[in-house]
Amino acid sequence: MTSFGKVVEYSAKHPKPANTTFSYGTAGFRTIGDTLESTLFRVGLLAALRSQSKQGKVIGVMITASHNHERDNGVKLVDPMGEMLQQSWESYCTQIANAETDDEVVQVLTSIAQTENIDLSITPRVVYARDTRPSGPLLQAALEDGLAALNANATSYGVVTTPQLHYFVRCLNTADTPVAYGEPTEAGYYEKYGQAFLRLVDGRSQPSKLYIDAANGVGAPQVRKLADTLKSPYFNIEVRNSDTETLGKLNIDCGADYVKSNQRQPAGMSLEPGSRYCSFDGDADRIVYYYADENGSFRLLDGDKIATLVATYLRDLVSTANIDDLEVGVVQTAYANGNSTSYIKDTLKLPTVFAKTGVKHLHHEAERMNIGVYFEANGHGTILFNPSAVSKLQNATPQTPAEADAIQRLWNLRDLINESVGDAISDMLLVEAILICKGWSLAQWDAAYNDLPSRLLKVVVNDRTIFKTTNAEQTLTSPPELQDVVNSLVAKYPRGRSFVRPSGTEDAVRVYAEAATRTDCDQLAYSVAGAVFDRAGGRGERPDEFL
Template identity: 40%
Template sequence: MEAIEAESSKYPKASSKHIPYGTAGFRTKAADLTHVMFRCGLVAALRSKHLGGRPVGVMITASHNPGPDNGVKLVEPTGEMLIHQYEEIATRLVNSDNLSTDLQAVAQSLKVDILSTQGVVLVGRDTRESSERLKEAVAAGVTVMRATCADCGLNTTPQLHFLTQQSDVNKTICTDERLYFAHFPGKFLEFLASLPGDVARRQETLYVDCANGVGALKLKELSSCIAPSGLKLVAKNDQTGKDDVLNQGCGAEFAQKDRKVPASFLPGSGVPQMARCAAFDGDADRLVYFQVSPEGHLILFDGDRIAALFCRVIMQLLREAVKDPKGTGEEIELVGVVQTAYANGGSSAYLHSLPGVTVACAKTGVKSLHHKALEFSIGVYFEANGHGTVLYKRSNLETWLKNGGISLV
């Protein structure tokens, strides 16, 4: 504990202000985060050691916030968000005035030998000017705990989640983003190959607002990987590494909350009228779609609509493939979609009208939506702002498809 106490003295608390770990992790002005990052390095290493050395992720980003802000989110070995127990531990240790004492007390309550148990922490960061400096503070916290700190470099938040999960699955540290670009574009191309020829071969262009964030760097690689599909991705708002333009007048948050056309998409910008467009936020973990009308107005396809589209397509595909999911002639609910009380009323009404779809409500916050979606064989959730995904239980899906004479590859 002496080494930890000595190292922590290099990262004194910037203020006495209490900082809670919320849905977005810790987030505030970058100048006030150095001690937070060091202590999150300790927490991440502790979590990994508590799990017998399984990898834990740390993502340094403030998402859709302005450039002078920054933040940090911790990732479970499964690629999911930090469990609630450790949110409380992180809040306690980050705000502690007796760090070494409190850390030792927490470790003892968890029955974790801080210095002898192995630990692995993967660290990713966005393009903010402060992120490199804050990464070094995280690494110091991990290292002083005698855990391995693996630098993943510049990542989107989804990439860091994926690399953490893959490190756990493969039982080896995976920091190479080529693994990400081999997996998702490969699955996308496989899916296209399964569609009718006229659909699969259709040439399309999608203009993507990258919010002047890390997504711009990754979109270029993604575009190259999916080139055989005929889908061309054109990056807009791609001035990475400039805090003064990050998320300013652009990005998913701007389009969805302000209902305004993002910069570089206004008439005269070179984007054709009614072209298909999409928008990330600063760390590319939100996605909304939109078009710009001939009059220059935003036509938004937000998370509520994305969820409805997923449910409709999934149900259509399942009903074509699986006539009798249980093999008993019994009708069952195949898909569950999770919304909050703030969801668009029209989307809720539409989803309730779909046969085979269960509509559930959860508390606001992507973590609450995710946990509720896990209860379903196929769970769909999207916040209006573009946070969301589709989850499925492979064993259930395999059974359904087997009853329909189809194998799941």
């Protein structure tokens, strides 16, 4: 039986900072990197325990803070199929991270083991990796102490993207089974997704060069390895913002979050009409595309645009394949642009549902669909084929060459996507394959629908916990009567829509608004923000722009 006897000894090397509270949220733990040493040690303990609770299946640990500033870092656990950690274990993460003494750490471990009825004689298996942040090696060493304290069979994958670690975990746990996902190596990752891409585009016209902003993060070396593996004119790329050595460059004035938030190209990218561009974020799990139109104006193709492109292509393939009861659906959040939702419902005639903000919520909704497409507007998303869809494809009996080709393309698409998590590299190959198969430019893709003008604001408040929502975070239930005020403001503007939701990380609320014109949109956003500030405990000086 594994004992917790070594835990106190190891834990003493990694004391918890005084007067600091840690919280495990949708993105795991995330804060200033040099405050996380004790947390990483304890995550190592918990990862080992999680593996034992899953009868020795491999659990993943990723050290990253994604699109955050370089000084930040974070960590999250990956469950056996490459999915996010089961929500019921998030509270265990928070509990152990905040244990004040070494003995209390042991008490928390003991309590979890008893509550979950865990067989401590099972050898834990854990794999881990990190991104390029300078605090990564120190935090990795703390994690390794935690794993050693519980005698885990632990393997480092070094510096890789977050989605690659998710992929490795899924591959390791499905090896030698009917649902084997691939080889759990970097080479296996490039081979699986690269070859699926080439099968889809074979015989088509070759695309123009794609300029990739890699946010000066781990996506830069990894996407170059893919290009070296493929050696194909169908994957003609040039990587910019690829400096992972110089301190202070990660995500600064570049990356998917910067481009999406600022509606402009990143540093190091001069846009030329007719050329094609995309941006990853710091750990390469988000992607957005963009281009300059004939007037030189910046045009963004965000997660909503990716979702509609993918849904259109899947709908057409499913129609051609002529398989009974095989359906495509789309999952969005309240942040999805209203015109994208209208396009999916009214033009594509596909079912769409709203989920709460956060990848795990979209993922769970997509699992309920035959073929579920989910993308957050920020560019994080993927496609899921549920077991029913896989069975229908396996049992399909095509009657024509066109049906056979469509079925094969659906299989190739499934091989092309990382079903465990949103993956900028895999999603880039997906978008590229669809555009090549359709023979579309970015402008042709963009022309499907026009986004409504939108605005996202932050209102600092005294207590975000008083804000309660329903209807996938689109409607306030508390504070009382505030939703009535929002409704009355929305009613003043054609195509108006606005919602208020509490931040998950700070005492602030987010106000989203959209309307038919930029002027109306901004007036609506600043009016709702003003109402929130005045009626729900705005903190500090009232911003001048609030109406």
